[in-house]
Amino acid sequence: MVAPAIRFTQLGQVFHTRSGETEALRDVSFDVAQHEFLAVLGPSGCGKSTLLRLIAGLLPPTSGTVEVFGLPVTEPRDDIGIVFQKPTLLPWASVEDNVLFPIRHKRGRVSAEDRARAADLLHMVGLDGFANRLPDELSGGMQQRVGIARALLLDPDILLMDEPFSALDALTREVMGFDLLRIFSERPKTVVFITHSVNEAALLADRVLVMTGRPGSVLTDIVVPVGRPRGPETANERAIHDLSAHLRGLLLQRAAA
Amino acid sequence: MTSVLTYAASSSKEPQPEATAPRARTAAKQRLLRLVAAPGVATAGSLIAVLVFWETIARGLAIPSYLLPTPSSILQSFSSIGADRWMVHIWATLRVALVGYVLSIVIAIPLAIVMMRSPFLSKTLYPLLVVVQSTPVVAVAPVIIVALGAGDAPRVVITCLITFFPLVVSTATGLAATPPELIELSRSLRAPPWREITQIRLPFAVPYIFSALKISITLAVIGAVVAEFCASDAGIGYFIQFSTSMFRLPQAWAGLLVLAAMSLLLFQLVLFTQRRLFPWSVPKKD
Numbered sequence: 001m002v003a004p005a006i007r008f009t010q011l012g013q014v015f016h017t018r019s020g021e022t023e024a025l026r027d028v029s030f031d032v033a034q035h036e037f038l039a040v041l042g043p044s045g046c047g048k049s050t051l052l053r054l055i056a057g058l059l060p061p062t063s064g065t066v067e068v069f070g071l072p073v074t075e076p077r078d079d080i081g082i083v084f085q086k087p088t089l090l091p092w093a094s095v096e097d098n099v100l101f102p103i104r105h106k107r108g109r110v111s112a113e114d115r116a117r118a119a120d121l122l123h124m125v126g127l128d129g130f131a132n133r134l135p136d137e138l139s140g141g142m143q144q145r146v147g148i149a150r151a152l153l154l155d156p157d158i159l160l161m162d163e164p165f166s167a168l169d170a171l172t173r174e175v176m177g178f179d180l181l182r183i184f185s186e187r188p189k190t191v192v193f194i195t196h197s198v199n200e201a202a203l204l205a206d207r208v209l210v211m212t213g214r215p216g217s218v219l220t221d222i223v224v225p226v227g228r229p230r231g232p233e234t235a236n237e238r239a240i241h242d243l244s245a246h247l248r249g250l251l252l253q254r255a256a257a
Numbered sequence: 258m259t260s261v262l263t264y265a266a267s268s269s270k271e272p273q274p275e276a277t278a279p280r281a282r283t284a285a286k287q288r289l290l291r292l293v294a295a296p297g298v299a300t301a302g303s304l305i306a307v308l309v310f311w312e313t314i315a316r317g318l319a320i321p322s323y324l325l326p327t328p329s330s331i332l333q334s335f336s337s338i339g340a341d342r343w344m345v346h347i348w349a350t351l352r353v354a355l356v357g358y359v360l361s362i363v364i365a366i367p368l369a370i371v372m373m374r375s376p377f378l379s380k381t382l383y384p385l386l387v388v389v390q391s392t393p394v395v396a397v398a399p400v401i402i403v404a405l406g407a408g409d410a411p412r413v414v415i416t417c418l419i420t421f422f423p424l425v426v427s428t429a430t431g432l433a434a435t436p437p438e439l440i441e442l443s444r445s446l447r448a449p450p451w452r453e454i455t456q457i458r459l460p461f462a463v464p465y466i467f468s469a470l471k472i473s474i475t476l477a478v479i480g481a482v483v484a485e486f487c488a489s490d491a492g493i494g495y496f497i498q499f500s501t502s503m504f505r506l507p508q509a510w511a512g513l514l515v516l517a518a519m520s521l522l523l524f525q526l527v528l529f530t531q532r533r534l535f536p537w538s539v540p541k542k543d
Contacts, residue, residue, distance in 0.1 A: 056445050076445045088438040092460055092537045105448045105456055134537060 003070030011064035023215035039205035047216030081151030087143035349492035357416025365424035416480030427469030431462025
């Protein structure tokens with residue numbers, strides 16, 4: 001039996017703030033298999049981003065454990081790529097230098113091979129010929145593509161994505177989603193994808209983890225009954241429609257309660 | 258203004274095989290418009306108008322020169338002082354202002370970094386800085402001069418005191434204004450902590466630092482002049498004080514203009530440096 005890529009066991013998270021204690025997560029347990037695409041769906045403030053910070057080792061858990069490849073997470077780990085909600089690029093650095101930032105930041109300098117890798121990644125995310133532009137000259141979608149290329153630079157086994165497309169318009173968002181699937185079909189990754197879009201979760205993920213808010217806990221865990229590869233036509237499939245409706249129902253029911 | 262310019266530019270590019278007299282006249286009119294619209298022309302024009310008006314009023318109403326000297330008398334005292342004497346005074350003020358300014362930068366930026374890294378130092382140093390800033394420099398200046406004696410040292414310290422505070426506060430604000438995501442990225446990469454400063458925080462602070470540098474450069478000139486008022490034997494501030502005590506008001510006015518020009522030039526120099534070295538940090542004009 002292979003250890004899952006990520007395992008949460010009875011995880012609890014409490015934040016101490018000025019206004020007292022806030023329970024962000026309660027008794028959260030789930031596994032993510034290797035090369036699985038897990039979407040985490042839930043209302044805002046249900047501790048979805050906290051999950052990612054726990055996996056990345058940026059936050060020690062209050063109770064319970066987080067394991068990555070069978071080992072408990074105790075410190076920040078660099079075999080994990082992170083894509084943030086905003087692209088958060090360096091405004092003074094070219095697109096290429098932004099992609100290379102993790103290596104330059106970690107080791108102080110970049111090699112010719114690193115540059116070649118950055119060029120490959122830029123090709124993969126569809127930004128050929130933009131290497132020398134500044135982030136300012138790019139659209140929001142293109143900036144987020146740079147953010148994705150940056151997260152892939154160190155070829156991480158696990159990619160954490162925190163509502164990466166939420167700032168984009170609907171059409172760009174859909175195109176980016178399918179581009180992401182194409183990238184992962186070429187280089188399989190374990191992905192944890194935070195979103196509050198029901199459609200996005202159903203279309204992109206292998207499994208959807210539905211969370212409830214305050215404190216965040218797992219409501220259900222649903223396998224998406226559609227195979228791969230997926231493309232724009234997948235959106236028209238009955239199973240996706242049914243799943244979306246079901247997920248929406250769950251969230252609305254929770255919101256009303 | 259822009260529409261006139263573009264219209265003039267596009268029409269001049271068009272081929273005009275049968276250019277008639279009225280068309281030529283409108284072309285001349287457009288050329289004139291373009292000249293007026295050129296940057297600087299309107300400013301220079303209005304400046305000349307003000308000077309002419311000033312001269313006429315001062316002469317016509319026979320205003321005594323200690324109230325308002327005529328531009329021509331100010332101009333005359335410019336030349337009567339002579340370039341050598343001007344250079345002595347300008348250099349004295351410029352030297353103190355620049356040394357104080359640079360020293361202030363060299364102290365303020367590392368201090369802001371230290372304060373950002375250590376909450377303890379931030380808590381202990383910040384009130385101290387506020388106390389220093391709240392004390393009027395003009396009042397402290399004589400005390401400093403007594404303590405540090407003659408020479409540039411007391412003047413440089415006074416200049417430092419006046420330029421220091423905006424630099425520390427702005428730099429500290431800029432260092433803290435970095436997107437938290439990038440700090441998390443830095444931590445997840447397990448990069449050396451100093452690189453978080455050099456590669457993320459300091460560059461993000463550049464726009465903040467430059468807005469303080471622009472304020473501080475004009476303050477540096479003020480600091481140097483304040484110090485000269487207290488005790489010195491050279492410098493534009495000294496020159497103005499000396500001239501007024503001798504009742505040579507046109508001469509004092511000339512000194513004032515030199516001082517204003519110096520401030521303006523230094524300010525433009527800071528602006529130019531920012532545009533040249535950090536073009537991305539310059540706020541975009543719409």
